[in-house]
Amino acid sequence: MCELYSPVDRRADLRRRVTRWYARAGRDLPWRRTTDPYAVLVSEIMLQQTQVARVLPAYTAFLEHFPTLAALAAAPFGEVLRAWGGLGYPRRARDLHATARAHPRTLPATRDELDTLAGIGRYTAGAVTCFAYGHDEAFADVNIARVLGRVERGDSIPLRQAEALDAQLLPRGNSARWHHALMDLGATVCTARAPRCGECPLNGMCRARAAGVAPSRPRKRAAFATSDRRVRGSILAMLREAPSGLTAAALRGHLQDVRVPRLITALVTEGLVQRVGRLVTLPI
Numbered sequence: 001m002c003e004l005y006s007p008v009d010r011r012a013d014l015r016r017r018v019t020r021w022y023a024r025a026g027r028d029l030p031w032r033r034t035t036d037p038y039a040v041l042v043s044e045i046m047l048q049q050t051q052v053a054r055v056l057p058a059y060t061a062f063l064e065h066f067p068t069l070a071a072l073a074a075a076p077f078g079e080v081l082r083a084w085g086g087l088g089y090p091r092r093a094r095d096l097h098a099t100a101r102a103h104p105r106t107l108p109a110t111r112d113e114l115d116t117l118a119g120i121g122r123y124t125a126g127a128v129t130c131f132a133y134g135h136d137e138a139f140a141d142v143n144i145a146r147v148l149g150r151v152e153r154g155d156s157i158p159l160r161q162a163e164a165l166d167a168q169l170l171p172r173g174n175s176a177r178w179h180h181a182l183m184d185l186g187a188t189v190c191t192a193r194a195p196r197c198g199e200c201p202l203n204g205m206c207r208a209r210a211a212g213v214a215p216s217r218p219r220k221r222a223a224f225a226t227s228d229r230r231v232r233g234s235i236l237a238m239l240r241e242a243p244s245g246l247t248a249a250a251l252r253g254h255l256q257d258v259r260v261p262r263l264i265t266a267l268v269t270e271g272l273v274q275r276v277g278r279l280v281t282l283p284i
Helices: 007-023 039-048 052-065 069-074 077-087 091-102 111-115 122-131 142-154 161-170 175-188 207-211 228-240 248-255 259-270
Strands: 274-276 279-281
Touching: 007 161, 007 175, 039 052, 039 122, 052 069, 052 077, 069 259, 077 091, 077 228, 091 122, 111 122, 142 161, 142 175, 142 207, 161 207, 228 248, 228 259, 228 279, 248 259
Parallel strands: none
Antiparallel strands: 274 279
């Protein structure tokens, strides 16, 4: 691909195209209207492995129930699990609750400090410090990595490489808007299976498109209908509707699945349910 301008000019053009596109096509999401570190953290935890459409109602309801870190810290964990509802991956609720109890007044303000907390990895710590505290942190989720990899490297790249590339490209003092724009571009235009290159603001400078690189296919996941995660979710759903608890036999009988006893044991080990005599209940 023949470059018509210098690397510095190319990067400036890339930033300009991305931010202009976001101004007219970016998604209006509630967590983008706040810089409250707690509200931003809730959104980032919920968005881990979960689509925006599912997170939107859950995010609003959760913050209505627990509007502050202090409110979440004061709540019993069973109440937090009930409020988490059917969002899935309940370990996220457990870790968020643990973070609130460790820091009931305010969250740490640096990436390194946040990265030490339960359930908060490098990406989430970077996102919170960027979106809540205004730091120019480089980070990359799968959408950011896909966009930057295709445009700058001509194909998919690992998250670590995407973060290093992001560090070179992000506009200082405006990195929150930059990252929101890249996320939206990857989620709605530069998609994994069927990118809409004709609508992309970067189509004239995309190295993957110029090279004719076919979109990468996401790895197949195990069918949810037959997974342990589905059964675990069903156990927790039944317990949310049974405040006094249920016996393991009742849970197995209702779900008609031989994995129920094993998965109850795993949930107890993870602190997501407890045994009280013969009963299985959500934590108190």
